[in-house]
Amino acid sequence: MYTPHTDEDIRRMLARIGAGSLDDLYGKAVPADVLTRAPFENVPAAHDVVSLLVHMRELAGKNVASCSKRCFTGGGAYRHLVHPAVDQMLTRSEFLTAYTPYQAEVSQGTLQAIFEFQTIVAGLMGTEVANASMYDGASSAAEGALMARRVTRRSRVLVSEALHPEYAQVIRTYMSGLAAPGVSELSVIPYRRAKGDTDPDALGDRLGADVAAVVVGYPNVFGVVEDIRALARAAHEAGAMLVTATAEPVALGILESPTALGADIATAEGQPLGLPVSFGGPGVGLFGCRMADARHMPGRLVGQTVDTAGKTGYVLTLAMREQHIRRERATSNICTNQGLCALAVTVHLSLLGPEGLREQAVLSAQRCHEAAERVGKVAGFELAFGAPFFNEVVVRSKKVPVVDLLDRLVDRGLMAGPALGRWYPDMADAFVLATTELTREADVDMLVRALGEVSR
């Protein structure tokens, strides 16, 4: 129980108010005919703290934690280092149990940390400005597409087939209410079957005067590093904006920033930068763009200012874009975002620094290239694509059905996937292998051995 009232407290307080009982007081606030008689059978009975923990451990024990296996699972969530110092900062009550920083004088900790976060995100993505965070990578990408529609005053959004399919689905959902029923303002640009990257010719064919945005993964869902420069050039020639969506931002430790390659809006999922996979959430959406477009940007922004004595401080700013001021004319309805997760990214990248991030990126890619080379030589397996990849690679299983294969790997102490058949019917024989700096050489040895045994 988390209420402190003793019976005596309640008696004394009711007397002061002039009510006979809690039910009597409540009855003054609501009409009698709305009170429920439900028995609340599907709400568990109250648990003491020990039973509660036992029950939670039992449920947790029915899951197979990625740390209990050699984990090669990717597909939009990545198991990277989460330094203990990160979580210890997050559990500081002053960060954990504060609200959105409305009263700036007593929220400077959160505000300055967000200002640092915006700086880090902008630097990583090469954008002039970044916001205080979005919900996740997928909704970030969707908000990027909507923002491009506002900036260009055009309606159509082209989505690469090789963009993470869940991101594409979210973009579709976010756009569904903005066109007449039965009309879709979203088109899919196919990927090249041999290379695994967005087909530039198909893109050229679909671009036109109605296109607001082209959304591509960088790297894409196959781990392939797209030629952003060429895609951006094509989009710009048609007057459209290029929106990148990065599900694995560790890649930006070595790969050129999306903006340097021509992206107009850069979005990403920040989970790999200091957060556990946590069954897919909470992560944190990263969002950056040009300063000139900032007034079209969704989400909160922290800006630097001074106090009455001229000391530097921080406040929420440019709020006239936001829902609580502009209401129906707001750029987005987002208010609560992923504040604490943004702090995690800030602490994590402070600990890593530019050199640590570079090493993490190289190691993540290096293990994947080692694994790919060796797995490609195991009988019954081949690599699906020929284009450059970062830390994720698509493998085809020619002998064993993929779902069986992934289950059998678990029995051997390994995890991999996802099976790509869940998203691409023509890839029923394909699955993903992902590596990070947590992948050890011995893990790759074990994977190669297990694949050989399973497919024999």
Next chain:
Amino acid sequence: MSDRNADGVVRHVSFDEPVVFERGAPGRRGVRIVPRGTKLADPARWFGEGMLRQEPPVLPEVSEAEAVRHFVRLSGWNFSIDQGFYPLGSCTMKYNPKVNEAAARLDGFAELHPMSPTQGIQGALELMWRLERALSDICGFDAFTLQPSAGAQGELTALMMIRAHHVAGGNPRSKVLVPDTAHGTNPASAALNGYRAVAVKSSEQGTLRAEDVAKVMDEEVAAVMITNPNTLGLFEREIRDVARVVHEKGGLVFGDGANLNALMGRVRPGEIGVDVMQLNLHKSFSTPHGGGGPGCGPVGCVARLAPYLPVPRVVRDDAGSFRLEDKMPATIGRVRSFYGNFGVMVRAYAYILAVGREGLKDVSGLAVLNANYLAALIDGLFFRPYDATCMHEFVLTDKNLKKDTGVQTMDVAKRLLDLGFHPPTVYFPLVVHGALMIEPTETETPDTIEAFAEALRRIVAEAGEDPAKLFDAPRSTRLGRLDDTLAARTPVLTWKPGGGR
């Protein structure tokens, strides 16, 4: 109750601390990650020349100790619910139980990969299924999704479902009715669905009248959006009649569940005409706000709207095993990747276990008790535009104070900081000029509420005797009032080497 100087003003300990980029030195490291014996490859082996990063990103170069000291110092500049009373109306700053934090950090939850095979995620799906069932029971609904990441995304989801329902009926309709007491997210969410928000004025009693709704209700209205209790802390007494008026014309009733904490165990929205509603697990179900998220905004609905819920849905097979189902033909689709903010769901579920079905009525009853007790203690001190018995929160204004002393709501708010309290929500709801919206929550003791009432008394006295104390407030915080105009006029949104504007 707090550390005060001779003038009775609290003392805040704090250190000056620059942005993290101004700490450290080039080449300094916080963590080493390359295993001994591993030689790093040259990435040029894998990527063509133009693909590699020319400039390393600007990141801090600090030791672990420097980083930790930096963030601990920053944390010291925050006010948090763990430190003191935080009566932010409609935001529900109740205590965040620590056992929930421990539960969310169990390896089986925190380290669970969302792309794991189905047999390896049975515990997570069971937790989600149980949480959905408990929320359905608490709200009187038939189905729930846990996918939306926060209340505003839940709202958006609910409106998409409403739209899908009308599209299936042949006309998506073009308007939604939004009372003038609504949260700003309501009209914004409506616009994101292509709906025009039509404002409905609330009555002199501060609530929505069915007859006023009837005047603007027609076959182009997709839904009415009702926050109940509303943002004045008043229960919408005509909710059943409003629902009837809306339903008769084929419209739906959306409930904004931001204030569900006042209803739990006593009133079920699904029983009084609400068709679909979003919750805020970080409000009613005590998960920490984290300085602005992560939240979780589940959406519950009546059976006829369930086909439109986002996918994937959690399904329990006859054999008792769980799986994710994404083949729902009428679904609106997904609103985010994976399954939602799972870590927040774990905390909310743990909270429900601790409170239990027996405790739900205490949560709402004691929230209402605390609010009315505070209102009684400061009766007459401020102008109170709607003087009825309130629910979990109530609204005061600076009307009389301003007339008599020139002191305004913002001055009261800032002076409260000097006296060791977080201010209430200010200047909201918009229908009340100079509003102070106060929500004590049920986790506060009567002693705390009495101390807060005393602080408000003192402020009103100071406003008469020495208003400069209020105009200059806060004086105990590290920084004085901040210049919002400067921040907006010449925005500095990122740090640049050398700093400055």
